[in-house]
Amino acid sequence: MSKNKSVKDFLINNGVIIIMIILVLYTGLRSDNFFTANNFRNLGGNMSYRLVIALGIAGCVITGGCDLSAGRMIGFAACIAGTLLQKIDYSGKFFPGMEPLNPFLALILVMLICALFGSITGFFIAYLSVPPFIATLAMMEIIYGLGLIYTGATPLGGYVTSYTAFSSGKFLTLSWLIWIAVLVGLITWFIFNMTRHGKYMYAIGGNPQAAEVAGVPVKKTMVIIYAKAAAMYALAGFMLGAKAGGASINTGLGYEMEAIAACALGGVSVTGGRGRVSSAVIGVAVLELLKVALQFLGVDNNAQYIAIGIVLFIAISLDIRKYVAKK
Amino acid sequence: MAEYKLEMRGVCKAFPGVKALDGVELKLRPGTVLALMGENGAGKSTLMKCLFGIYKMDEGEILLDGERVEIKDPDDAMAKGIAMVHQELQPVPARSVAENMFLGRFPVHKYGPLQVIDHKTMNEETRRWLSELGLDYDPKALLGTLSIGQMQMVEIAKAVSHEAKIIIFDEPTSSLSDKEVDFLFKVMNDLRDRGVSMIYISHKMDEIKRIADDIQIMRDGTYVGTWSAAELTTDEIIAKMVGRELTNVYPEHHHQIGEVILEAEDITSIHERSFRNVSFKLRRGEILGFGGLVGAQRTELMEGIFGIRHLAKGTIRIKGKEVTIKKPHDAMNAGIGMITEDRRARGIVGCLSIKDNVGLSVYNKYLRSGFVLDHPAINKVVNESIDKLSIKTPSMMELIQNLSGGNQQKVIVARWLANDPDILIMDEPTRGIDVGAKHEIYEIMEDLASQGKAIIMISSEMPELLGMADRVCVMCDGKLTGEISDKSEMTQEKVMSYATMF
Numbered sequence: 001m002s003k004n005k006s007v008k009d010f011l012i013n014n015g016v017i018i019i020m021i022i023l024v025l026y027t028g029l030r031s032d033n034f035f036t037a038n039n040f041r042n043l044g045g046n047m048s049y050r051l052v053i054a055l056g057i058a059g060c061v062i063t064g065g066c067d068l069s070a071g072r073m074i075g076f077a078a079c080i081a082g083t084l085l086q087k088i089d090y091s092g093k094f095f096p097g098m099e100p101l102n103p104f105l106a107l108i109l110v111m112l113i114c115a116l117f118g119s120i121t122g123f124f125i126a127y128l129s130v131p132p133f134i135a136t137l138a139m140m141e142i143i144y145g146l147g148l149i150y151t152g153a154t155p156l157g158g159y160v161t162s163y164t165a166f167s168s169g170k171f172l173t174l175s176w177l178i179w180i181a182v183l184v185g186l187i188t189w190f191i192f193n194m195t196r197h198g199k200y201m202y203a204i205g206g207n208p209q210a211a212e213v214a215g216v217p218v219k220k221t222m223v224i225i226y227a228k229a230a231a232m233y234a235l236a237g238f239m240l241g242a243k244a245g246g247a248s249i250n251t252g253l254g255y256e257m258e259a260i261a262a263c264a265l266g267g268v269s270v271t272g273g274r275g276r277v278s279s280a281v282i283g284v285a286v287l288e289l290l291k292v293a294l295q296f297l298g299v300d301n302n303a304q305y306i307a308i309g310i311v312l313f314i315a316i317s318l319d320i321r322k323y324v325a326k327k
Numbered sequence: 328m329a330e331y332k333l334e335m336r337g338v339c340k341a342f343p344g345v346k347a348l349d350g351v352e353l354k355l356r357p358g359t360v361l362a363l364m365g366e367n368g369a370g371k372s373t374l375m376k377c378l379f380g381i382y383k384m385d386e387g388e389i390l391l392d393g394e395r396v397e398i399k400d401p402d403d404a405m406a407k408g409i410a411m412v413h414q415e416l417q418p419v420p421a422r423s424v425a426e427n428m429f430l431g432r433f434p435v436h437k438y439g440p441l442q443v444i445d446h447k448t449m450n451e452e453t454r455r456w457l458s459e460l461g462l463d464y465d466p467k468a469l470l471g472t473l474s475i476g477q478m479q480m481v482e483i484a485k486a487v488s489h490e491a492k493i494i495i496f497d498e499p500t501s502s503l504s505d506k507e508v509d510f511l512f513k514v515m516n517d518l519r520d521r522g523v524s525m526i527y528i529s530h531k532m533d534e535i536k537r538i539a540d541d542i543q544i545m546r547d548g549t550y551v552g553t554w555s556a557a558e559l560t561t562d563e564i565i566a567k568m569v570g571r572e573l574t575n576v577y578p579e580h581h582h583q584i585g586e587v588i589l590e591a592e593d594i595t596s597i598h599e600r601s602f603r604n605v606s607f608k609l610r611r612g613e614i615l616g617f618g619g620l621v622g623a624q625r626t627e628l629m630e631g632i633f634g635i636r637h638l639a640k641g642t643i644r645i646k647g648k649e650v651t652i653k654k655p656h657d658a659m660n661a662g663i664g665m666i667t668e669d670r671r672a673r674g675i676v677g678c679l680s681i682k683d684n685v686g687l688s689v690y691n692k693y694l695r696s697g698f699v700l701d702h703p704a705i706n707k708v709v710n711e712s713i714d715k716l717s718i719k720t721p722s723m724m725e726l727i728q729n730l731s732g733g734n735q736q737k738v739i740v741a742r743w744l745a746n747d748p749d750i751l752i753m754d755e756p757t758r759g760i761d762v763g764a765k766h767e768i769y770e771i772m773e774d775l776a777s778q779g780k781a782i783i784m785i786s787s788e789m790p791e792l793l794g795m796a797d798r799v800c801v802m803c804d805g806k807l808t809g810e811i812s813d814k815s816e817m818t819q820e821k822v823m824s825y826a827t828m829f
Contacts, residue, residue, distance in 0.1 A: 194700050196690040203687050206676035213635065213673050214687040214742060215659030273678040 015318035016265055019311065020286045027293040034296050037173075044174060045167070047288045048181035049239040053259040054280040055188045056232030059225045061263050063205045064272030065132030067226070069121060069139040070233045070259060074252025076147040077110040077237030081163075082156035082247040084109070090158030094151075100160045107238050111231040117143060118230025122223035136226075147249045157246035166242035177239050184232065189277040191228075201225060205272030261308070262287050265315050286311070329393030332357040332524040333378075333409075333493055338387030340373055347373045351387075351550045353543060355493065358522045360515065362529065362539035362556065366568055366823075367621050367787040370548040371528050375495050379411050380404045410486030411495040412479060420471030420478075425453035427470050428485050456488040457481075460514050476507030483514060487523075494518070495526045498622070500534060512538055530620045531829050532561045544568055565827070569789065569819040577794035578769055582776035584797060585611035587647075589663075589750055589781060594631060594641035602628040602805045605641075609750065609781045614772060616796025617785040618822045623802040625785045626668050629752050633665045634658045645750070659688060664748035666739050668755045668785070670732070674739045677728035681720060682709045684727045684738050688746040712741035716771065733764025740771060751775065754785045769795060789819050801825035 011018065028034045053070055060067045083094040084101045101109075121139040124130040130138075169176045192198040200221045203211040212218045236255075241247045260270075266283030268275030290311060294304050335353040339346070348370045355361050363371050376382045378389065380398040389396055391407060398404050401411075418427050426433075429449050435442040453466035462480055470478060479499055486494050496515075500508050515525060515538060529535060535542065535556065542559060544551040544567045551567055559567075589609040596602045602624040609615050617625045630636045632643060634652040643650055650661045658665070667673040676684055686705050693701040693708070709723045716737040720730060727738055736756070743751055753772070757765040772782055772795060786792040792799060801809040801822055809825030811817050 194702075195698055196694070196700065199683060199686060199690055199700070202679060202683065203676045206678045207673075209673045210667075210676050211687065212655050213633075213665060213667055215656050215746070216687060217654075217656045219654075269678075273676070 012318055012321050016267075016282065016286055016315045019315070020289055023293050024289055027296050031296040034293070039292070041174065043288055043292055044178045045243060047284050048175070048177040049236040049243070050255070050259065050262065050284045050288065051181045051281060052184050052232050052236040052239065053255055054262045054284050055184060055277065056229035056236070057256065057259045058188075058263050058268050058275055058277075058280045059201060059229050060132065060136075061260065061268050061270060062201055062272060062275045063222065063225055064208075065125065066136065066260060066270075067121075067229055068133065068136040068256055069117075069143055070136075070229070070256035071252045071254050072140045072143040072147065073114050073117070073230055073233035074237040074240060074255055075247070075249050076143045076150075077114050077234035078241040078247035078251045079147055079151045079156060079249060080113065081106050081110050081238045082159065082241050083151070085160050085163040085241075086156065086158045087160050092154075092158065094154070094156060100163075103160070103163045103166065106163075107235065110238055111234040114234035114237075115227045115231040118233075119223050119227035121230070122226030125226065126219035126222035144249070151249055153249055155246060155248040156241075159241070159245055164242055164245050166239065167245075177243060180235070180239060184235070185277055185281065192277060197221060197224060202273055205269075205274070207273075258287060259284075261312055264319075265312065267319055286315075329390075331355060331390070332392065334390040334393075335374070335378065336388050336390070338374065338377055339385045340370075340377055340382060341385055347548050348377070348384075349548045351545065351548070353378075353526075353550075354553060355524050355526060356541065357524055358519055359540040360519060360525045360527050360538050361553075362527050362535045362542045363545065364528075364530070364535065364542060364564060364568060365545035365551075366789065368547075369545040369568070371545055372497060373548075374545070375411065375497060375526065375528070378404070379409065379495065405489055405491070408490065408492040409495070410489055410491035410493070411497065412482045412486060412499055413497045418470070420469065422470060423467050424457075424464055424470055424473070424481055425449045425466035427481060428453045428456065428466075428488060452488075453484075456484045459487060460484055460517070474507070476503045476511070479503070479511070480514070487518070491523070493524050493526070495528075497528045498530075499527075500529060500531065508534070530827055532564065532827055533829070535564075536561075546570065561827075565820055565823045569823055577791075578773040580773065580776075580797070582612045582614075582773065583779075584613045585779060587611075588645065590642075590644040590647075591632060592642045592644070594628060594643070595639045596624075596627065596631060596805070597637045597639045600805065601636075602631060602802075605802075605807045607800055607807065607810070609783060611749075611779045611781050612776050613797050614776050614782045614784055614795055616792045616799040617783065617802065618789070618792045618799050619787075619802040619826045621787060622804075623826065624805040625802050626754055627805075628802070629665065629754060629783065629785060632658070633663060633752060659746065659748070662749040663752065664688070664743035664746055664750070665752040666736075666743060666754060666756060668758065670735055670739065670759070675727045675735050677726070679727065680724045681713070681718070681727055681730075681738050682706070682723040685709045685712060685723075685742045685745055688742050692746075708745050709741070712744055716741055716744075717767065731760075731764075733760035733767075736760055736764065736768065740768065744771075744775075748780075750781045750783070752783045752785075755787065756784060757786075757788070757791065765791075789822065792822065793817050793819065803828050 033039060053074065057067050057070055084106045085103055086093050086100060088099060117139060121135050124135045125132050166176045171179055200216045203216055204218055204221060208218060237252060240251060262283030263275065263280055264270055265286050266279030268279045287308065290307060291304055294307055331354050333355040338348050338351045340348040351370065351374055353374065365371050373382065377384045380400040380403055389398060396407060398407065418430060434445040434448040436445050450466040457464055460480065460483065462484065464473065464477060470481065499511060503511065518525065527539060539556040541553055542556050542564065543553040546568060587608050588611050592606045594602065594605045605628055619625050627636060631638050634654045634657050643652060645661055652658045652661060689708065690700060693704045695701050713720065713723060718734050718737045720734065727735055756768050776782055784795060798812045799817060799822060800807055803826050808828040811821060
């Protein structure tokens with residue numbers, strides 16, 4: 001009886017991971033090219049910027065919010081970075097005759113710009129009590145408009161090799177993008193677990209009123225969370241631009257939803273207070289593996305969306321059971 | 328016809344650890360107003376909730392018109408002609424008056440399987456019932472646009488429209504203006520003339536004298552007696568309400584009272600009917616009690632001082648220096664801590680561990696290189712307080728929501744002990760915890776006072792207030808109505824008379 005129960009508990013507690021492992025093994029058996037280094041390198045590249053977005057949005061979700069502006073921020077940052085990093089002799093150059101910037105400088109610049117907009121969102125949420133859903137929706141519209149005006153809706157390309165090298169360059173056979181994601185993961189882990197800010201974030205997500213009475217600077221913390229998240233979207237946009245070798249205003253469209261889905265899949269509680277870096281990693285891995293596996297199994301590309309939806313339903317129902325059962 | 332419209336006999340109701348009602352009776356004569364009186368926690372509301380089917384009685388019976396009835400739930404109570412008007416009962420402020428009146432029983436047009444709300448009938452019916460009470464509110468107006476007094480009138484109209492024969496009023500006047508009270512009493516008198524019986528819960532002596540025919544007094548969950556309102560004087564009522572000895576044991580006072588550490592002057596809320604013009608001083612090593620009835624705005628006052636609520640005016644001086652407190656974070660920096668009354672809503676962060684709950688207020692103190700949390704040092708502090716306060720838990724990583732109420736409260740105390748403030752505000756520090764844990768909390772308070780900390784304790788439990796406090800401030804209706812600093816004058820009667828100085 002108790003053994004049965006513990007088996008059941010194990011299945012429920014690790015439902016998502018078990019589903020993922022079964023799917024991967026099945027795909028590996030059905031297809032010869034699945035378990036290859038190349039395939040997993042590709043997978044890692046796709047996961048890299050998705051993870052950066054998911055980790056940014058995780059901070060918002062842990063405080064009981066969300067961030068709908070993420071996707072547009074990614075496109076906006078990718079476009080700004082793109083216009084600053086085109087080859088001087090590229091025919092369709094956005095700023096003709098301008099020397100391309102140092103890519104690191106461009107990266108810092110886009111991160112700062114996005115952080116500024118993120119802090120505006122955070123200000124409305126924290127100080128003017130606008131619900132995060134609406135505040136980030138408003139910022140999404142503003143960012144999209146600004147991006148359209150800035151680029152004139154022109155697609156960008158012809159990047160300097162020092163920029164595209166972020167994707168093509170390798171260290172220990174892995175793309176720089178993967179190393180960036182690992183670094184961001186480590187830094188986020190540090191912030192979540194080793195700083196006041198992280199602890200305050202969890203407390204606000206768990207019970208904002210109690211956190212306030214305990215002396216937590218709730219409003220300031222909220223602004224920092226949204227600013228930090230926006231900076232991470234900018235980094236993701238920069239990475240995406242390097243990987244694709246170009247960008248348009250629609251780059252990153254809809255990625256915020258997939259990032260929120262990934263967080264939820266991995267166990268970040270959408271009601272706030274719970275969630276780790278590993279949750280985001282697992283969630284992103286599950287979604288990306290699912291896509292690749294379905295591709296290998298020859299499933300229609302469009303049907304992938306249906307599969308993602310079904311997995312979300314099942315995984316979240318299982319995840320919720322952990323907490324429902326305990327009460 | 329039976330002698331009594333409603334009778335309750337031998338009602339008992341226990342909650343975990345507390346016997347809330349013990350053999351209580353109630354007798355309501357037809358067409359009269361019965362005032363139900365007693366201190367906080369005497370069991371008045373619990374009794375009414377049993378009558379209204381919100382709680383299930385453990386023992387006892389209810390007789391309606393002399394016949395035994397079972398009341399399963401509030402719907403059942405309404406069907407039997409019993410209605411309840413509660414000051415905080417505002418069903419749906421965002422919908423119209425008429426929709427609120429007919430919530431759950433909307434008149435409809437039937438078109439085969441399709442049912443369409445008949446707005447015309449609903450509005451007309453609402454207008455008719457309102458005019459019965461002499462009210463001319465627009466049935467289409469949103470309920471939320473009415474004043475609290477007006478909303479209450481809508482509730483009464485709703486009760487009348489249900490053809491209720493018994494209406495319970497639970498502290499209906501606590502947020503009404505004098506004019507609204509007059510109107511309420513006029514309506515109640517009309518209802519009485521029509522043969523409606525009413526139960527009226529209030530602490531306001533002059534109102535009781537004006538409206539009640541009979542007075543029933545309860546104390547500590549027991550029935551004291553019922554008298555004709557004309558028979559009793561205000562002093563007699565108070566004496567019957569408090570008439571008990573102090574039985575609980577409190578630690579001996581060894582602490583020395585020192586210089587003034589906090590001065591509050593003219594503290595006034597931005598809300599008109601909340602706390603106003605309150606001034607008091609607090610000394611080092613002192614336990615200052617705040618007494619009063621529920622609704623006296625003591626919690627609100629302390630939340631105002633702690634920066635949770637806004638102040639319209641007033642100055643706060645700590646160690647002689649004026650401080651500006653706009654948010655709890657400022658209060659904490661000024662050396663004030665606060666343990667809130669509602670532990671679940673504003674105390675604990677349920678989904679976090681004991682460690683994280685204690686840590687919240689001390690992360691500023693335990694940092695390496697200015698920003699990295701010093702986990703070993705924090706663990707040490709948390710483990711020490713678990714030992715010192717004998718918090719029962721397998722480890723400090725246990726989620727606080729898995730602890731008992733008493734242990735949760737000790738974790739919150741540990742949070743502030745770790746922060747080490749000069750001044751600690753404790754709002755109902757022993758509410759909802761068992762006797763053993765209560766005693767431990769008292770000892771911690773005595774210990775803190777001995778170390779020269781200043782403590783403000785809000786308590787609605789009279790023995791606790793008188794047993795722990797060096798000095799007692801009493802509030803009534805947002806004002807400070809009295810201060811008792813002489814130990815020999817600290818009596819329940821004295822506190823009660825200040826607490827009812829409306």
